[in-house]
Amino acid sequence: MANIKSAEKRNRQNAERAARNHSRISRVRTFLRKVEEALTGGDKKVAAEALKAAQPEIQRGVTKGVLRKKTASRKISRLAARVKALA
Numbered sequence: 001m002a003n004i005k006s007a008e009k010r011n012r013q014n015a016e017r018a019a020r021n022h023s024r025i026s027r028v029r030t031f032l033r034k035v036e037e038a039l040t041g042g043d044k045k046v047a048a049e050a051l052k053a054a055q056p057e058i059q060r061g062v063t064k065g066v067l068r069k070k071t072a073s074r075k076i077s078r079l080a081a082r083v084k085a086l087a
Helices: 005-041 044-063 069-085
Strands: none
Touching (some): 005 044
């Protein structure tokens, strides 16, 4: 337990940031799940739309610091390849 005011403030800031990051990661995962569901459904048009919606969210995760740049690139690349292979 923090005894110093600055340490108490730091604990509050850390908790707020952790909640915000958790929300962002969850949002990215939701978009990824929608693409996965569209791929398993087998509908290329729906999968392409889901991927188009997911790409900016994944990139936003990079700019906000919850994903690494190469991780995001890899995820987008692999999903795009799977959507393309659906044809």
